[in-house]
Amino acid sequence: MLMDRDKLQLSKEEMKAYGYSIVDAVVEHFETQDKKLPLASATREEMDSLFLEEAPEQSSDPQEVLDFVIEKVMKKSAIVSHPKFYSFVPGPSNYISAMSDTLATGFNVFSGGWAQSPPAAELEIVTISWLLKIFGLPVKKGGGIFTSGGSMANLTAIVTARRVMCGENFANAVIYLSDQAHSSNIKALRIIGFTREQIRLIPTDSEFKFSTIKLKSAISRDRLEGYNPFCVIATAGTTNTGTVDPLEAISKICKEEKLWFHIDGAYGGAAILAKNGKQLLKGVSKADSLTVDPHKWFFQPYEMGCLLIRNHKYLKSTFVEKPEYLRDIEGNESEINFYDHGVQLTRRFRALKFYMSLKTFGLKAFRNAITYNIVIAEKTEKLLRKSKKWEVVSPATLAIINFRYNPIGENFSEKELDNLNQKISGKVTASGEAQLVTTILNKQVVLRMCLINPRTKFEDVKATLSLCEGFANELLASKGKS
Ligand SMILES: *Cc1c(COP(=O)(O)O)cnc(C)c1O
Secondary structure: OOOHHHHOOOOHHHHHHHHHHHHHHHHHHHHHHHHOOOOOOOOHHHHHHHHOOOOOOOOOOHHHHHHHHHHHOHHHOOOOOOOOEOOOOOOOOOHHHHHHHHHHHHOOOOOOOHHHOHHHHHHHHHHHHHHHHHOOOOOOOOEEEEEOOHHHHHHHHHHHHHHHHHOOOOOOEEEEEEOOOOHHHHHHHHHOOOOHHHEEEEOEOOOOOEOHHHHHHHHHHHHHOOOEEEEEEEEEOOOOOOOEOOHHHHHHHHHHHOOEEEEEEOOOHHHHHOHHHHOOOOOHHHOOEEEEOOOOOOOOOOOOEEEEEOOOHHHHHHHOOOOHHHHHHOOOOOOOOHHHOOOOOOOOOOHHHHHHHHHHHHHHHHHHHHHHHHHHHHHHHHHHHHOOOEEEEEEEEOOEEEEEEOOOOOOOOHHHHHHHHHHHHHHHHHHOOOEOOEEEEOOEEEEEEEOOOOOOOHHHHHHHHHHHHHHHHHHHHHOOOO
């Protein structure tokens, strides 16, 4: 007979003690995270010296392993939910969803087929229908699927668009996206075997928006040359600047040209919940498919992306594939097997955290948080514009703002400014006080703040800007140029 440990089991008492220790650690993290430093850094050598060993043949005390992991792994990772984590896209998360994930994992719910968990499939159907309604997509005919993230949602959308528009003959198919579109779209196109010649990167205009004039002429040219245009990808909230492409105009072009209209709203989609975001996202309801990313601005922990689709039948007609061992669980049409609607067969129960956090906090809390995020970015823009030291390079849009240190009257060259701002960001990073990195806009090195954490206070932003100014003074003094 196998011992408990050989069945990978703990006693009831051990399980409880272990679980409570984890809850204690997570709660302590939630309670103290705002006061910690957000950044983590270590070399490969340092990490190797801590963790590198042969796979252990013998068992260890569970609590000892847990304590080691809490101290050396969890507390040594960047805190993407920290109020001063401004870079990339922060992950503010929330406790209800974190615990819901634990619940889903604890019961190991299989969220692939209806038969394995009718409530899991139902909650995915219900929460997807909430999202369809929020984005103005048809709730009855529409559908969608939760994915690991926005990248997988974009991949799922592009595969679907190609299947519906081109069938199996896509040698001449071409797709259009702007030069500000997210890299995951290009990655997806590479994964599905598209060559560079099939991808049209259309330059954006001076406001970083998809140029519809250039789009139209590219489509005409391609048709003349015998290509088969099939899809346009617009972005609703670019990751760089928060810019929303002219969705209504692009939708019109797609209608006229009979093209699939995919909108990548992975970053900005959630802003539809805020009054000040809804206006900007006008036209989002025209999408044939729409990516949103609940693990970004819907405050869910990783991993959770979502693809919404105007006609749910297209997902099934793209992805259904029936191996013999799944014959017995096909069931009723309306009882969706989500493995038929996307890439994964075995799927974790992602819908649960979305469902529980929305039920618990209510949509209103999400609306308030997102509205607050947009407003704090606008306040930051005002503050920067009032100062003689800062230049706003891209205005606060969907809680993202880009700016650079460029004091009036100093007449630095572009190269000096690039250097200076790069170094300011480097010093902030080295201080560990905030995560504030640069991006490139109009060929300029700029600082970028993404302010989607509802626990970020305006004081936090001001403190970070003062820190930057202090570093700028140091840098300039050391060059004798202050
Ligand atoms: C973040 C992002 C993605 C990729 O989403 P992941 O969840 O990181 O896979 C795609 N598009 C846009 C616009 C994004 O901001």
